[in-house]
Amino acid sequence: MREAWGPPASVEFALACARSCLAAPAASARRPQPGREGREGRFPRTARGTLGGQRPGALNYVRARSPREGDSMSYESAETRLGAEHPGDTLRRSLARLASIRFGDASVDEVLGLIVSLAGETISGVDGASLTVRRQGLLETPHYTHEALLALDEAQYEAGEGPCLEALDGGAVVHGTDGLDRWPALAARAGSMGIRSVLSEPLECGPEVLASLNLYSRAASFDDEAKEVSALFAGPAATAFANAAAYAAAAKLNENLREAIATREIIGEAKGILMARQGCTSDEAFDILRRASQRTNRKLRDIAVELVETTEHSPARGGSGGGQPA
Template sequence: MTDTQAMDPNNAFAELGSIKLADVDLDAVLAKIAELAKRTIPGASEVSVTLVRGDDAHTAAFTGELALALDEWQYERGHGPCLDASAATETLSVPDMSNESRWPDWAKRAREAGASSSLSIGLPVQDKVTGALNIYGTEPDAFDEEAMILAQTFAGYAAVALANVHLYDTQATLARHMQAAMANRAVIEQAKGIIMGERRCTPDEAFAILAKLSQDTNRKLRDVASALVANASGTSAP
């Protein structure tokens, strides 16, 4: 890593903490995490973020093709430091690919591609989803104890950022669903009112009429209600 890439860790942590969740999505947060980790952690040549849900693992962000390839070779085999770190939510270090005995086939392939060492730090993202921050070095023993501690601290900040964006996304989705449900309810109530006025029936009877029409025409209840309201008002249904 060159000096021009180096970034003060405090500035990196401040950037992670200042992410405006309303302006970004999960992909943007993951890309920012990978970029800042590469610029911050001494010895880092390429960085990626793995996300795992059940048996499905994929690289959600990466700073270069080398990191992506190193991850995908692990997914193909079903094992490797990023997968094991994700599963155990722990830190796994490969100081020297040429001496690696836990994942020898992967290490040999990684060494041939230009990687000589790696760090993978498990990330608890959310229920049923785990992940790992993967840091690859082109030199053996690229990550000393200080770099490992910094990487673990960085991963902690990254996990908080990921948890926050997931929580925000969940709440925003819930809010959208609630708004849609309220809009659906409003148009159904309008349609019931029209039917009650025309047929001099009760609210329950009006709803039963709407439900039967929905079933007979194989259309959603909201669409049937919207069409009825539009017809009554002389406008086109949305």
């Protein structure tokens, strides 16, 4: 099994309960289809090397270090032990990490980065991985294991065809083999990088395809084991994506509700001040605030905050200090 090209993320995980398929907030650079710009996601950080260069050593997700005095095990001996793992152990470990994500500590962007990183570590024959999503009709690649892979995804976005688009739109696994001749634009760029095959796996939650997980290889095709492991990995990955998006949406809604309650309270206080000063009704006080907001091109809440703060710091509190908001 081939290794990932970068160190894995470290996240403290525990099971979350959010169960909804919501579109993730747009966080990366993008432009309308066809054509787009991707950006590097911020977690987990992935390797930035050269596709045509020499590959790192086996299991490079183990951080090498120089042996220190008193160490009971050197880096080489640890690598040897991990290298003897059964392929199924890697899959079980990756699925356990996905299933135990603590969404309060990991953003949607971080979860997507983890999915891409784990895919590269888990599925045999992978030389690089990326993730394609569509947000409000716009295609983007929020995470990838190598900068050069972004050009392969963009070639498909610009041409309006390719395995990642077929997987995203059709919800079916697409296996492009031996040269990728079915998609000329992709084949031209992939050939210059030595990429000969791609496996695009849809990440589905219910009836919705959330993303396409794109696996690139220098081999002529992915073998049956790789395709089986990819299918087993895709389900939990999609669930983690959907749950992260649901949690983020719930957190945003909670934040908006808190802000709305705070705004209502401060406006109510400002109305009370105006009613006491000018002997007007609640509706008339609100109309005074509204006109002040329009006249100064400021938010009504800001006008209310200023009025309340000015009144609180006034030396003649409780007097007939009259006046209207600016």
